[in-house]
Amino acid sequence: MKGYRFVTGAVVGALTSATMMVAVQAAEYPTKAIELIVPYAAGGGTDLVARAYADAVNRHLPQSVGVVNKTGGGGAVGLSEIMAARPDGYRIGMGTVEITTLPNLGVARFTADDFTPIARLNAEPSAITVNAGAPWKTIEEFLAYAKENPGKVRIGNSGTGAIWHLAAEALATKSGLKFSHIPYDGANPAVTALLGNHIEAVSVSPAEVSSHVAAGTLRILAVMDDQRSKAFPDAPTLKEKGIDVTVATWRGIVVPKKTPANIVETLRTASKKAVEEQGFRDQLAKMNLSYAYLDGPEYKVAMEKDAEMFKVLMKQIGLSK
Amino acid sequence: MYELDMLLHGAQALLNQPMALLLALFGVTLGIIIGALPGLTATMGVAILLPFTFGMDPLSGLLMISGVFFGGIYGGSVTAILLKIPGTPAAAATAIDGYELTKKGQAGIALGTATFSSFLGGTASVFVLIFLAPVLARFALEFSASESFALAVFGLSIIASISGVSVIKGLISGFLGLLLATVGLDPMGGFPRYTGGYTELFNVPFIPVMIGLFAAAEAFKSLEDPQVRAGMAAALDRIIPPWHIFRRQLGNIARSSGLGIVIGMIPGAGADIAAFVAYNEAKRFSKTPENYGKGELGAVAACESGANGCTGGALLTMLTLGIPGDAVTAVMLGALTLQGLQPGPLLFKDHADLVFTLFAGMLVCYVFMLVVGLGSLRFMGRILQMPKSVLTPCILALCIVGTYAINNSMFDIWIMLAAGVVGYFMQKWDFPASPVVLALIMGPMAEANFRRALSLSNGSYDFLYTRPITAALLSIAIVTLLLPLLRRLWAQRSAGGPSTINPAAGTSRMGTPE
Known part of the structure; x- marks a missing residue:
């Protein structure tokens, strides 16, 4: 009996402290290390962007950001995990263009609306x-x-x-x-x-x-971009040639939709400072990746535009389910 | 000789960079450890170390990564031989005969042979990389979907030679593997197959299945052993194989290294395929093919020199064409780019000094591998003296941690444990596990490339016989499948008379190791 009571006490205690912790954490986020979920394998393009970002943003947050790779399902596993994470800002993720394509394939439990965009970091046209x-x-x-x-x-x-x-x-x-x-x-x-x-x-x-x-x-x-590539200025855009097609992959930081506004704010500010660092831009340039920063709200607009485009396109070509 | 000159210059430059050498040694050691642990593969080791190279000079960073690559491929053999736990997919082939040797009390010689063969195969491949890179590079581009398909079919035909006692049971295992390989996203259409709604099953969980079938199954089996306090075997008596024994393997090693180099150059084919193919060819050319599967030193030598031969081959196409030959070099491609070195035809022109210093460093890496490997074997061999009551829980814990580390996924752990239970019963009823692994490697490769080839040829099947490499590989596959059958027929005919029909004669011939 004594043991039982002790267990109950411990559980109650743990629950109370957990509730209090959440309250405290929301006020002075972040108080512990942040996990950055990357839905692709270590060493790939998305992973490299994430690691460069983590390096840079660590200087602007009181706690460290660590990269965790959750691969599988062409990104579906990791993105689902970001969506389903507790919205306390301790599990953030690399959101990629697949946020807008996978839902149409019928292989994902999320849609673009399930995420709050923090910052777009990089984009590469086709x-x-x-x-x-x-x-x-x-x-x-x-x-x-x-x-x-x-x-x-x-x-x-x-x-x-x-x-x-x-x-x-x-x-x-x-x-x-x-x-x-x-x-x-x-x-x-x-x-x-x-x-x-x-x-x-x-x-x-x-x-x-x-x-x-x-x-x-x-x-x-x-x-397939709005402007010519800086690295290959001789290659024209399709737009110039009268074909209005712009398709690009992009990578940026997202959090689950229900994340409190103050946490989103903190992350946005830190991200903004991080991408302004020359070191981060140099790192991207070294990897042949284009710097394409967009702040949260603009990132959201771009994301919604792509979601709409792929919804129509994928239905047209019979990929949607 | 331009290359030799440059190499000597490179070696001199390397001597002035003790830090780079130290990092190479660190990389090799870490690679061996990573390779030996189930679940952690050379690919993962390289990917984990990649961010640390950001701040290093190109030579140090790339040498450290090469060290992890080389060490990781070799390290898999240690646990495969001692405990039948293939640390890497390539070591699944080594485990077949390596563990049998351990059971016979010859673990020391098996480990020593594996170490020397890895060293020889790897060093040979680096020399090919240095002297023949421009000549051989174009070969990789000849490989299209139809050739990859034919290679995969050839790979599948190897099931016939790794089946052990019963070819029928080997085929059953192989087909089980092929069935498992159909789980996941359809490689062409992208439709989920047999996933039951789990996104985790979109890719076949290959490494968890392998760890389960080999390591967990072995651990479950030792749980039923009443003598839990006893160690498995005595200490390693002798590590360096006596010359008169090793000499006989030299031809085998040369052939296997060559196969490894060629397979390494082929895009999408890596050390795992090389090890199995080398095993098959070693058995084909062996004077005592019936000993394969029962603890044949030649098998260990072939697998290890084949797997490490791959390293130079894969690096060759990566450096000269910017095409990674396997998963590890795909990550290394990123490392090179980060250092401002664009792999491709221009690399050898613009950065010749660095490239040849790197080559010299790679040779040093292999020497480090030999030294660290031989030095650590005695220590590793102690594992065998551990009582099973300690060893078995450790192995199970390692299986779980290693599996989790692949994708940070609990789901994979359940897959691994389920595969362990299946593997336990397979062992009990004498079904070999390696055909499952082979089918899981080759099945998806065969399917994706067959369908890709069809789509490339607009639906025509002509590619099966109009393309020379494809036709040749497919013919070898047919020969490999039929050879055991023909051998038996010949044996029966040469034995002559009606006595061959006597089933007892057949079984006794198969049973006695000659």
Whole structure:
């Protein structure tokens, strides 16, 4: 009996202190280490951005931020975990463009509305890249060839339903063309196939082909962005060519929707200071990643715009469930 | 010789960088530990260390990472041989014969052979990387989806040679693995298959299954052993294999290293495939193929030199073309980029000094691996003297921690434990576990690449016979599958007369180790 009473007492005590702790924590957040969940494997692009951010933001928060990789399901596992985290600001996450695409595939329990965006850190547009030995010197020639040979042009992407597949599909729908979409296990194998002339083009980001473009083995025909890429100013945007397609992958910090406003504020301010550090920008530049900071509210607008676009597109091409 | 000159310059430059050498030693040691622990693979080790290289100079950072890579591939063999716990997928092949040798009390020689073979395979591959990189690099680009498919089919045909006593039971295990491999996202359409609504099952939980089938199953089995206080075996008597024994493995090691280098260069094929293929070929060319699976030193030598041969091959395509040959080099690609070194054709032109210093450092890394490996074996061998009442709980705890570390996921732990229970009964009823692992590696590779090849050829099956590499690999696969059958027929014919029909003669021939 004594033991039983002791257990009850302990439980009550623990519960009370836990409730009090939450109250205290909300007031003077953060009081303990923050976990930054990355839905992709260590060493990949998203992970590198997260680690660079964690490095920078640690100088602007009283507690440290540690990166935890939760991989699987093309990002669905990690993103679900961010969504389902207790909204106390101690588990924040790297939100990627998959927040807006996975819900349409019917493989995720979340939608874009389940997250409060804190800061966008990086964005990479899609680009149409061909082998340097290919006959097409401009995007017009390439598209004209695709028009004459419907279904013959094979575009490699990083997986069905993944962002670069959707980019190629968006181009196909907007310009009324028919491509053969070949999914690979990530962007790198697709680039390898292009180097070996096994496919005609890839729709991955300029960063993912930059070393080959520099070496003269691949050629970027166009980027799907609002402005030309700083690294490859010679490649035109599709917009310039009259095709209104902009598709980009992006990465940024998000928290669960119900996170209290003061915590969101703290994180936003710290993130803003972190991205202003030259060290952070240098780090991104070294990794061939573009700095594309947006503050919470603007990030939210961009996210909603993408959510809407992919909802329409994925229904159109029959990927939605 | 331009390369030799540059290499000597590199070696000189390296001597002036004691810090880089120290970090390389640290990397190798850490790699061996990571490789030996179940769940922690070389890929993960490299990924974890990556952020620490941000602040280092390129040489130190890259040498440390190379050290982890090399050590991690080798380290898997130690626990595979001693405890039948493959620390890495590649070591699943080593475990087949390595653990049998331990049971026979020859753990020391098995470990020593594994260490020397890893060293020789790895060093050979680095030399190929240094001297033949530009010549060989284009080969990797020949590999398209159809070639990868054919390689995977060849890999699957190896089930016939790793099945142990009964080919039928091996095939059953293999098909079980293939069935498991269909779980997850459909590689082409992206539809979830047999996931039961769990996002965790979108990728086949390969490493948890492997840890369960080998390590957890072994731990469960030793739970039923009444002699819990006894250690498994005596101490390691001799580690360095006597020359007259090791000499016989040299041809085997040379062949396996070559296979490893080639497989390492192929995009998407890594040390695990190399180890299994090397095993298969070693058995094919062996004078005593019937000893394979029962504790054959040649098997250990083949797997280890094959797996480490992969390292140089994978680095070769990564450095010359910017194409990672396997998962580890994919992460290393990031490390190079971070240091401002763009891998690709320009790397050798713009940074030749650094590249050749790095090559010299890689050779040193392999020497470190040999020294650290041999030095630690005696200590590692003590594991065998631990009473089972201590060892078994430790192994189970390691399995759980290691599994959790892969994805930080409890779900994986349940998968691992379930696989452990299945593995326990498989052992009890003599079903080999390695065909399951092989099928889990090759199944998804075969499926994805077959369908990709079909989509590349617009639905035509012509790629099966019009592409030379594909056709050759598929033919080898057919030969591998049929060879045991033909061998038996030949054996029966040469024995002559009706006596061969006598089933007793057949079984006794299979049963006696010659």
